[in-house]
Amino acid sequence: MMTPPDGTMPRMRMYVWDTATPYRDGDLESGIVIHEYSHGLSTRLTGGPANSGCLGYGEAGGMGEGWGDAIATLTRQVEEHKAFINGTDLFAMGAWAANRDAGIRNYKYSTNSTVNPSSYKTLDKPGYWGVHAIGEVWAEFLFVMSQRLVEKYGFSATLFPPTNTSEPNDYYTKVAEESMDDKGRPLPLVPAHGNTLALQLIINAMKLQPCRPSFFDARDAIIQADDMLTGGANACLIWKAFAERGLGQDANVVGQTPWGGGIRNDGFKVPSKVCKGSKE
Template sequence: MGSPRRHSTSRSLGGKAVDRVTASIQDSAGTNNADFSTPPDGQSGHMRRYLFTSSNPNRDGALENDVPAHENTQTAWVETAGGMGESWSDAMADWTEKTSAAVPDDVMGQYIINSPAGIRTHPYSTSSTVNPLTYASVGTLNKVHNIGEVWANLLHNVYAALIGQWGWSPDSRTNPDGTVGNIVYMRLFIDSLPLQPCNPNFLTACNAWLQADVNRYNGTNRCLLWKTFASKGLGVNAANNADIPSDC
């Protein structure tokens, strides 16, 4: 099925035209996966969602919102940045699942594999017992999804911190100018993406979040962000430490 999304018809406004996203469901090219191809601007991206075969009957990857939400956030990433791409996508899917001010653990892909454990190694959680991943964990990981879990869990904790500071609203998808935590989070999420360099890593992604907060909120959330990053080993100078700026 198609999912039309057109960019500006004028290059001066930021992109080439007629490059709507296309999508297919129960795609026969594979099983137990989903993917998103991202060609250059002006060419359509394409999402494929496959059947998952760990249960009988097979389960459709289009029927669990985690899957299309994740794939819709995909862009072109490589190496450690490949892990970053997977993590941003998981974090977006996590955000779409929130229906109240509560920040429960988030488990990806429970339906598609018919398992409460889901498709990641840990739930995304504010508990370091439930999810012990930190920046130091990246050095032991070599698969993009596993690397991605580290940053996605950190963003889960950023979300929780912003909800704790500014509260939650059910109109976050229709009121982008709101000042509550779930709206602030998504504003910073989107704003930080283009502030990263090509092939970003954890450090440049952190810097992008901090700069996004300066740009939109005059640095109001600076210390909150630093404390959350540092709690997962991305402190000042990011030497796997929990150091925060002296004025925080």
């Protein structure tokens, strides 16, 4: 999806796939359409609505693709897919259009590292220089994080919040009506379930990260988004989810340029102060 700055009309191009007879129209696979719309979201939120050039290449460009896969997976997930949590249910991208059960990525998305072994170091492998390959690694990280949040908070059958938030509902966590922050402003509404909270954190983080973010920048923005939304209630869980896949506190990259490259090293540590006394 070609996304110019906010206020200018974007253009989504969809294609007919020649992988089956008769040919298959990509418009008929919801995951592909959601993925493309997500480009508009991530492009305009990262770096501000007037700057549409923040996700063009390298890790930043890859994450643009990864957010598309992650949001497509989160929005298509239904309650029956709770088996994602133990890795027995898997999600492919583009499986129908490509006429291929495994879809168009190297691995299906799964919390099981035997099924999907992607880690930060994976980006150094041959074939992972392109934005789509980089993106599926980032999407796997977000997938693991979202399912860990589902483990903690449960699953919402709808992603749509109630139109009248003043009436009792179970979409948001219950907070005292008079709850205010230190500046006297009402506290933000916090989604009560893991899948809706994950989606909210991912979107909020896009607004916080810098132009041309690295994996580290985007990870830290999600942690910051959680701190701003929940007071850091999930900091340990989020750190552990990223550390599962090598993007822990001690992960690093040597010799990276703004265009990519460098040698990456997985890190599996989490900040001791963050998880001190935590049951997560």
